[in-house]
Amino acid sequence: xxxxxxxxxxxxYSDALLAGTxxxxxxxxxxxVFGLGIGILGAVSRAWKLSPFDRIFAVxxxxxxxxxxxxxxxxxxxxxxxxxxxxxxxxxxxxxMVINLGAYxxxxxxxGIEATPRGQIEAAESLAMTRSQVxxxxxxxxxxxxxxxxxxxxxxxxxxxxxxxxxxxAEELTFAANFIQSRNFRAFETYFVVTAMYxxxxxxxxxxxxxxxxxxxxxxxx
Amino acid sequence: xxxxxTWDIVRNLLDGALWTIGLSLTAFVLGGxxxxxxxxxxxxxNPIPRRLAQGYIExxxxxxxxxxxxxxxxxxxxxxxxxxxxxxxxxxxxxFTSAYLGEIWRxxxxxxxxxxxxxxxxxxxxxxxxxxxxILPQALRIAIAPTVGFSVQVVKGTAVTSIIGFVELTKTGSxxxxxxxxxxxxxxxxxxxxxxxxxxxxxxxxxLERNIHGSRxx
Numbered sequence: 001x002x003x004x005x006x007x008x009x010x011x012x013y014s015d016a017l018l019a020g021t022x023x024x025x026x027x028x029x030x031x032x033v034f035g036l037g038i039g040i041l042g043a044v045s046r047a048w049k050l051s052p053f054d055r056i057f058a059v060x061x062x063x064x065x066x067x068x069x070x071x072x073x074x075x076x077x078x079x080x081x082x083x084x085x086x087x088x089x090x091x092x093x094x095x096x097m098v099i100n101l102g103a104y105x106x107x108x109x110x111x112g113i114e115a116t117p118r119g120q121i122e123a124a125e126s127l128a129m130t131r132s133q134v135x136x137x138x139x140x141x142x143x144x145x146x147x148x149x150x151x152x153x154x155x156x157x158x159x160x161x162x163x164x165x166x167x168x169x170a171e172e173l174t175f176a177a178n179f180i181q182s183r184n185f186r187a188f189e190t191y192f193v194v195t196a197m198y199x200x201x202x203x204x205x206x207x208x209x210x211x212x213x214x215x216x217x218x219x220x221x222x
Numbered sequence: 223x224x225x226x227x228t229w230d231i232v233r234n235l236l237d238g239a240l241w242t243i244g245l246s247l248t249a250f251v252l253g254g255x256x257x258x259x260x261x262x263x264x265x266x267x268n269p270i271p272r273r274l275a276q277g278y279i280e281x282x283x284x285x286x287x288x289x290x291x292x293x294x295x296x297x298x299x300x301x302x303x304x305x306x307x308x309x310x311x312x313x314x315x316x317x318f319t320s321a322y323l324g325e326i327w328r329x330x331x332x333x334x335x336x337x338x339x340x341x342x343x344x345x346x347x348x349x350x351x352x353x354x355x356x357i358l359p360q361a362l363r364i365a366i367a368p369t370v371g372f373s374v375q376v377v378k379g380t381a382v383t384s385i386i387g388f389v390e391l392t393k394t395g396s397x398x399x400x401x402x403x404x405x406x407x408x409x410x411x412x413x414x415x416x417x418x419x420x421x422x423x424x425x426x427x428x429x430l431e432r433n434i435h436g437s438r439x440x
Contacts, residue, residue, distance in 0.1 A: 003300055066374065066420035067413045068381035071392055075409040078399055082406035156284075163286035167385060174288060187296040195289040202284040 009184040010193045013176075020176030021197065027172060028159040028205060031097030035158070036151070038098065039105025043143075044135060046106065047113040057106055064103035070164045072096050077168045093165040093172075101158050108150045112143030145217045152209040156202050163198070173197065226402050232411065238394030239415050245390060246377045246419075248312050253319025253376070260324030265331055267349075275324065282321035287379055290314050291386050311383035319376050326372060330365040331357060367434060371427035374420045381416070391415050 010017075042061065045053035064072065076099075077092035087095065116139050124138040144151075166175035177194040181187040263275035282290065291314040298305045305313075334357050342356040384393035395412035399405040 062421065062424070063413075063417065066378075066424055067416045068378040068392065070381045070384070071395070071409060071413050071416060074392070074396070074399075074405070075413055078405035079409045080406070082404075160284075160286040163288045164382060164385065166288075174286070177289075177292075188293070188300045191289060191292040191296060195285050195293060198286055198289060199281065199284045 005189060006186055007189050007193065009186050010180060010190050013180045013183070016176045016180055017173070017194070017197065020171065020173035021201065023171060024159065024162055024173040024201065025205075027093055027097060027162050027165065027170070028155065030094050031101050031158060031162075032155050032209075034098040035101025036105050036109075038102030039109050040140065042102065042106030043109035043113050044140075046110045061103045061106050064100055065107070069096065069100050069161050070167065072100060073164065073168060089165075089168045089170040092168055093162070093170040096165075097158060097162060100161070101154065104154050104158075105151060108147050108154060109143060112145075112147035113139055115146060116143060141217050145213070148210075148213040148217065152206055152213070155209050156206050159205050160198060160202060173201075226398075228407075231398055231402065231404075231408060234394055234398055235391065235408075235411055235415060238389065238391040239419070241388070241390040242377065242380050242392075242415075243419065245308075245311055245315065245380045245383065245388070246373070249315035249319050249380070250373055250376050252312070252316040254323055256316060256320035257323030257327060260320055261327045261331065264324060264328045279321045279325050282318055283325070287314070287318050287382050288385060290318060291383060295386050307383070307386050307388040310386055311380070311388040315376065315379055315383065318379060319372075322372055322375070323369065326368050327361070327365055330361040330368070333364055334360045363434065367427050367430035370423055370430060374423045374427070377419050377423070378416065 041053075042057040044050065045057050046061075048054075073092065073096040076096050077087065077089065080087065080092075120138055120142075121134055124134040129137070162172060163174040165172055166178060169175065171179075173194060177190050181190040184190065260275045260278065263271035264279075266272055291310060294314045294317075295305070295307075295310045298310065338356055338360065339352060342352045347355065380390055381392040384390060384396065387393070389397075391412055395408050399408040402408060
């Protein structure tokens, strides 16, 4: 069985690969920023039992964590127009990423907040800090720092999971792969190259997240 | 198209859900066996199997499941094997599952206190006897909660196999949504189906996690 590998026919499409990589990273970046925002709101609601938000977030977290990302994406893209909410493929992909990461980061950050020693909060309160000051300055930074490794892993998982966004024709890296192999008929080589690219992206995203954590959170620690 | 009733939709989705369950069980059982092999490679004294297992785990945890499935599907046809979507899906998910379970279980084995190894070594147990009688029984108890928790990821992972054409719950949903023009209802039902499968597993995993310290080994 003689099969000649032809990787050159994949690299001819380096423009499409690059454009797909940029879109995948952009999707991940937007998803991470807003997802972590939701996660912080959800975590404080859950950890400090802010009624009724704690209940709402509890239901949200369970619904999202117990259904596949692909189904969430299809529901948003194909299902929501029935309610009059027509989203294009990018809006749907971003919304799905944000909602998905929001649910996971709620649980991750909550465990960090719940690990805050009671005395820290009491000390802050005795300095006449308001509740939101206590949260912003005393509780949140160490909580984020504690769970940052889990957040990094989750962001990588979400980035890899974004490959299914190709199914609603969002033109990210996997979409580029599908496009290229439909042109050059070199499916194996194309997917091999793109898989390797994802592998490198996963390493790069993890590194970027670790760096971001050190810059943004650890800096505040004395 | 009004000739597809709600009951037809539900019945078809239930058929699809059976395939989702079948694929999940297959991947979980076979992935568990392969994961056990990975675990032993990962904690071996010889660095060669250790490195190989580590590389395997990093590749499967560092690439999208969808790409793994594509590689298997198109790679096997390159080897002259025409495999069905079912085989590709089962193989892909098994490899994916084994990488995660191997790593989870390694963490459990390593969390058994070092003194247990030393004590059993001082009783002149061989490496195998140490594993068999001292380390694994303790690691097993630690491992149950995260293993059940990971099974949720396996069930959700099966949804991705719809993309390579395996007809399970998600694929059935896509086809029904196209046929009935009721995507909101159909995908809502699909999501509920996954929730019904996954939520009990999540809840059970949390219950085990809470009770691991309170319970006693027999």
